Amino acid sequence: MTDTPPPGARNATPPAGAARPSGQEGGAPGSEQKLWIERIPAGWWALAIVLLFMPAVANNFWLFQVFGWTFILGMIALSLMFLAGYGGMVSLIQMSVAAMGGYMVAILGPSGVETISLGLPWWLNIPLAILIAAVFATLVGALAVRTEGIYTIMITLAIASAFFYFTRQNYGIFNGYTGFNLVVPPMLFGVDWRQPVAFYYLSLGLAVLCYAAVVYVSRTPFGLALQGVRDNPRRMAALGFNVTAHRIAAYTFAGAIAAIGGILLVWQNSQIAPGTAGLPAVFDILVIAVVGGLRRPSGAFIGALIYVLLRTFSPDVLTAFELSNERFKLLIGLGFLVVVFFSPDGMLGLYDRWKANRGRRDPLTGKERE
Amino acid sequence: MRDFIAKRPVWSAIIALVLAVLLWLVLAPWTEAMEEAFGRKRVFLNAIFSGITLGALYFLVAAGFTLIFGLMRNVNLAHGSLYLLGGYLGFEVVERTGYWLLAFPVVFIVIAALGLLLQHQVFRRMEGEELRQTMVTIGLSIVLADIMLWIWGGQSYTILLPDWLSGPMTLPIHSGYDRSGDVAYLRYPLVRIAILVAAIVIGVAMWFTLNKSRLGMLIRAGVDDREMLTATGIRIQYVFLAVFGFGAGMAGIAGIVGGSFQSLSPGEDTRFLLASLVVVIVGGMGSIPGAAIGALVIGLADQVGLVYAPTYSVVFTFLIMAVVLAFRPQGLLGR
Numbered sequence: 001m002t003d004t005p006p007p008g009a010r011n012a013t014p015p016a017g018a019a020r021p022s023g024q025e026g027g028a029p030g031s032e033q034k035l036w037i038e039r040i041p042a043g044w045w046a047l048a049i050v051l052l053f054m055p056a057v058a059n060n061f062w063l064f065q066v067f068g069w070t071f072i073l074g075m076i077a078l079s080l081m082f083l084a085g086y087g088g089m090v091s092l093i094q095m096s097v098a099a100m101g102g103y104m105v106a107i108l109g110p111s112g113v114e115t116i117s118l119g120l121p122w123w124l125n126i127p128l129a130i131l132i133a134a135v136f137a138t139l140v141g142a143l144a145v146r147t148e149g150i151y152t153i154m155i156t157l158a159i160a161s162a163f164f165y166f167t168r169q170n171y172g173i174f175n176g177y178t179g180f181n182l183v184v185p186p187m188l189f190g191v192d193w194r195q196p197v198a199f200y201y202l203s204l205g206l207a208v209l210c211y212a213a214v215v216y217v218s219r220t221p222f223g224l225a226l227q228g229v230r231d232n233p234r235r236m237a238a239l240g241f242n243v244t245a246h247r248i249a250a251y252t253f254a255g256a257i258a259a260i261g262g263i264l265l266v267w268q269n270s271q272i273a274p275g276t277a278g279l280p281a282v283f284d285i286l287v288i289a290v291v292g293g294l295r296r297p298s299g300a301f302i303g304a305l306i307y308v309l310l311r312t313f314s315p316d317v318l319t320a321f322e323l324s325n326e327r328f329k330l331l332i333g334l335g336f337l338v339v340v341f342f343s344p345d346g347m348l349g350l351y352d353r354w355k356a357n358r359g360r361r362d363p364l365t366g367k368e369r370e
Numbered sequence: 371m372r373d374f375i376a377k378r379p380v381w382s383a384i385i386a387l388v389l390a391v392l393l394w395l396v397l398a399p400w401t402e403a404m405e406e407a408f409g410r411k412r413v414f415l416n417a418i419f420s421g422i423t424l425g426a427l428y429f430l431v432a433a434g435f436t437l438i439f440g441l442m443r444n445v446n447l448a449h450g451s452l453y454l455l456g457g458y459l460g461f462e463v464v465e466r467t468g469y470w471l472l473a474f475p476v477v478f479i480v481i482a483a484l485g486l487l488l489q490h491q492v493f494r495r496m497e498g499e500e501l502r503q504t505m506v507t508i509g510l511s512i513v514l515a516d517i518m519l520w521i522w523g524g525q526s527y528t529i530l531l532p533d534w535l536s537g538p539m540t541l542p543i544h545s546g547y548d549r550s551g552d553v554a555y556l557r558y559p560l561v562r563i564a565i566l567v568a569a570i571v572i573g574v575a576m577w578f579t580l581n582k583s584r585l586g587m588l589i590r591a592g593v594d595d596r597e598m599l600t601a602t603g604i605r606i607q608y609v610f611l612a613v614f615g616f617g618a619g620m621a622g623i624a625g626i627v628g629g630s631f632q633s634l635s636p637g638e639d640t641r642f643l644l645a646s647l648v649v650v651i652v653g654g655m656g657s658i659p660g661a662a663i664g665a666l667v668i669g670l671a672d673q674v675g676l677v678y679a680p681t682y683s684v685v686f687t688f689l690i691m692a693v694v695l696a697f698r699p700q701g702l703l704g705r
Contacts, residue, residue, distance in 0.1 A: 090501060138422045143692060148698045150445045150500045151655075154647050155695065157447075161644040162688035169681050279640045283508055290505055327520065333512030 027297030051204060057341025066308055068199050068268055071207035075261030075302035077289040078297055079254035086223060086293045087250040088230035091144060093156040096163040097137045097255045098262025099277035103167070103265050104129035105183060106272055113175055117123035122186035130259045133365050137255020138248060139169045145247040160282045168274040179273030183266050194267065203264055207301070209367060211255045216295045217253060226250055280329075287336045302347050310335065372608050392418075396543065399553075409678075415543065415556050417677040418670065423562040423631070426569035430624035431642050432649040432661045433576060434617025440593045440656020441613050443500055444493055447507040450643030451514035451620055456481045456622025456673075457629035458522050459637070461529050470532040472624050476618040485618025489611055511639065517638050526635035529626060572620075573598045576658050589613060593656055599658025648687055652694045654704025663702055 049052070055063055080094045108125035109119040120128070140159055144152050167174040185193035185202070193202050217223045226246050228236045266272045277336045284307065292303025314328035343349045396418060398409040408414060410571060459480055460473040488510075496502045514518045538557040545585045580586035588609050591599045600606045628634070628642070645668065653664025668687055675683030 090504075119578070143695050146695060150443070150504055153501075153504055154445060154651060155691075158644060158647045158691060159688070160652060162691075164683055165680075165684040166688075169684060230704060255558065280512075286505070286508065287512075295474070327516065329516040330513055330520075333509050333516060337506065337509040337513065338508060340466075344502050353558060 007344045029030075029153075037180050039048070042138055043282060049120070055197045055200060058084035063200040064196040064268070066312060068196075068203045070301065070304045070308045071203040072261050072264045072304075073288055074259050075207055075264070075283070075306060076285050076291065077300035077304055078210055078214055079258040080285055080289045081292075081294055081297055081300045082218075082254045082257070083250055084289065085296070086226050086230060087247060089144065089152050089247065089250070090283050090286070091141075091156045091251070092142070092153060092160050093137065093163075093255070094254065094258045096157070096160045096277045097258040099139075099163070099272065100136045101129050101133035101166075101259030101262035102183075102266035102272045102276065103180070104132045104259075105266055106180035109186075111180040113178075113180050116173070116175055117180070121253075122188070124264065127250065129263060130256055131272045133259030134252050134255040134261065137258065138178055138252045139250045141251025141255075144251070145244055152186075155263050157279075157282070160277065161279055164274055164278050164282075167277070174274070177240075177274065179271060180266075181271040183272060184270055185267045189338070199268065204223060206260055206264060210260060211297055213257070218297075222246070222249065245271065265286060284332075291336060291339050291346050293346030295345055295348050295352075299348045306347070382499075384680055385519065397411055404489070407657050410575060412556070416558075417674045419556075419558055419562070421673035422666065423566055423669070423671035424673055425666040426566045426644050427624060427631075428568050428571060428649050428669050429643075429662050429665035430627060431621055432646040432653075433573070433658060434620035435646040436650045436653070436656055436661045437576075437589075437613055438617040439650065441589055441596075442493070442610055442669055445500070445504045445507065447504060447619075447643060448488075448510040448514060449507075449617075449646055451511045451671055452481055452485070452618050452621040453517070453625045453628065453642045454518060454634060454636075454639040455484075455514065456475035456625030457529070457634040458518060458527070458625070459622070461527050461629055461634065470529070470535070473529070474623055477622040477626055481622030481625075482615040483618035486611055486615045489614035493614075494607065494610075511643070515639055516638075522634075524636055526633040527629065528633045529629040531630055534565055534573065538562055541562060550646070560633070565627055565631065573658070573662055580658060583607070591638070591661065631705035648691050651701060653703025657703045660703030 019343055053321055054067065058067070076094055076098045077096070080091060083094070084090045089132050105125060106113075107116060108120045109122065110119045118125075140156065143159070144155050147155055165178075168177055185199075187193075191198050193199055217226070217248060225236065225241050226237075226249075229241065229243050229246050236246075237243050266277070269276075288303035289308045291302055292301065293299030310319070310329060310332055316332050318327050318331070339346060343353075345352075396415065400408075405411060431453055433447070435446065438444060438446050438449075456477045460477045463473040464470055492506055492510075493503055496506070537560055541556045541558055541563075543556045565701045578586075580589060586598065588604060590603075592606060593608055596606065613682050624642075625634070628638070649661055649664040649668050651664075652667060653660030655664070667690060671686040671690055672683055675686040679686070698704075
């Protein structure tokens with residue numbers, strides 16, 4: 001295993017400041033041949049240790065509500081980041097795909113609505129749910145890739161709201177307005193996965209898995225071709241790549257990730273209803289992904305953490321300012337506006353600029369940085 | 371039109387046939403067998419007429435949306451919020467003064483001013499960055515929705531109609547037979563007819579402005595090639611301002627109309643945003659006649675679906691959009 005970059009990856013990396021993910025995270029360029037494990041920077045090790053030992057210090061509320069929710073929303077936002085960052089397609093359908101996965105788990109597996117739920121065993125209903133959600137994402141993708149840029153946003157938004165209204169009106173399959181309750185994770189290995197600590201590790205594990213999958217796929221020939229399609233579809237088509245197929249496949253992959261997030265979301269709330277994928281939730285995913293930054297997969301989780309913290313603690317802050325604690329949406333909306341105004345590439349962009357500034361200033365003190 | 375017939379004779383024939391059948395269904399008295407097969411004629415007529423009225427309302431909302439999009443390539447996802455805000459403001463004006471007609475100029479001016487502010491302070495700063503503009507409008511719609519929820523609360527409002535617009539009117543359309551066997555004519559709320567007429571008048575006026583006036587010429591030139599128009603010395607920012615103000619004002623007026631014959635509540639903003647999106651996708655972005663056709667099709671599908679397949683009326687709307695996207699991604703009249 002050499003450290004030579006995959007063909008085209010670094011050469012295609014745009015200059016700093018352009019809103020393009022580089023697809024290279026963690027690997028220090030230009031170093032000697034090292035084991036892959038040595039190339040992971042120290043910050044990541046520290047983060048891993050903090051996350052692994054979190055249950056030792058944090059209470060159940062933090063583990064279950066704050067971090068569990070962060071990982072779930074992060075996964076759904078990650079699927080959007082994959083499409084937008086690597087594929088150049090801003091899709092608002094990801095929350096609906098996640099809800100589709102959640103609904104399928106509730107419909108195929110056991111739930112409180114026994115007239116509809118089929119009660120299949122977990123090893124059958126979870127893969128089926130992910131599969132169906134991925135198929136749904138693929139179908140939407142097949143429609144959406146016929147368009148570009150803002151048209152994609154409009155069309156996926158329209159489909160997302162159609163999904164919301166359909167689930168609300170359909171009582172035969174989706175149980176209409178009420179949705180499904182008592183959807184709980186299976187008792188696997190004798191562990192109740194809805195207990196805070198177990199759920200924390202479950203969501204953490206799946207989030208890491210999804211993160212790794214996105215990073216891995218972004219470096220495979222498929223991921224590189226997808227980034228090529230993002231940068232110049234016509235050139236890629238001329239090179240013999242099937243542009244449409246790459247884009248649709250990206251929707252399928254992102255759909256599977258969103259579905260995993262959706263299933264966890266249902267388990268966390270133990271219920272699902274049309275409002276889970278209502279337009280506010282759909283926009284929230286976009287807000288999370290954009291606030292975090294669409295350049296790299298980690299942005300999705302940063303955005304999710306900020307969103308969850310705001311959402312959880314803004315009532316306290318608002319009460320302190322003697323405002324009704326229902327105004328958190330105003331706060332989130334204003335925060336989103338500020339980020340879009342001043343740092344279109346989100347928190348990651350802020351961090352990158354801060355780092356670049358530091359790198360520029362240091363030669364004055366005579367210290368070599370880069 | 372003539373071009374279309376010459377280029378696509380088969381499609382023209384199919385469209386003409388469908389229109390003729392529809393017209394015949396509306397005008398001719400139904401036989402017993404037909405009433406048995408399709409249900410009562412009055413139900414059908416009501417569905418068709420509410421569909422057309424709803425289409426008129428959708429057109430009022432979507433016309434501004436499509437115009438703004440066509441000229442500035444800016445998807446204003448806060449358009450639904452402008453609609454709802456216009457409705458609430460109209461409600462307040464009618465409550466305080468009692469004059470229904472007064473609400474229209476007031477709301478138009480206020481919402482248009484808000485639109486001008488948006489265009490001048492927000493969108494001008496990020497010209498050409500479509501994605502960023504779209505996200506800003508999403509942020510704005512979140513903020514506006516919450517502010518409106520703050521001020522007007524969660525209950526639903528209906529704007530009181532003036533006396534001369536309330537009550538039904540009789541249309542010279544055969545709707546069935548009454549008990550004594552006489553021919554009964556369709557009775558339909560007057561306000562909906564008024565909305566329909568107003569939408570047609572506004573649509574025709576917009577068409578004339580776009581096609582026959584200097585401002586319209588500038589707008590059309592801007593839609594075709596913005597840079598070239600700027601290069602000829604036109605201050606395109608003023609054209610942008612005019613169009614954005616007008617589009618926003620139209621959304622506000624549509625809010626009064628919608629609040630008068632339906633109701634206003636939180637969530638209506640996204641409903642009408644969705645409607646405008648679908649109408650514009652179906653009709654073609656940036657085309658006023660396209661918006662009219664799209665609005666009519668979506669309104670009809672919505673209401674006819676509501677009567678004959680209540681659960682799936684939303685799906686009809688969506689199916690139409692999917693079919694249009696699959697076969698004509700640029701919309702029916704898009705270029």
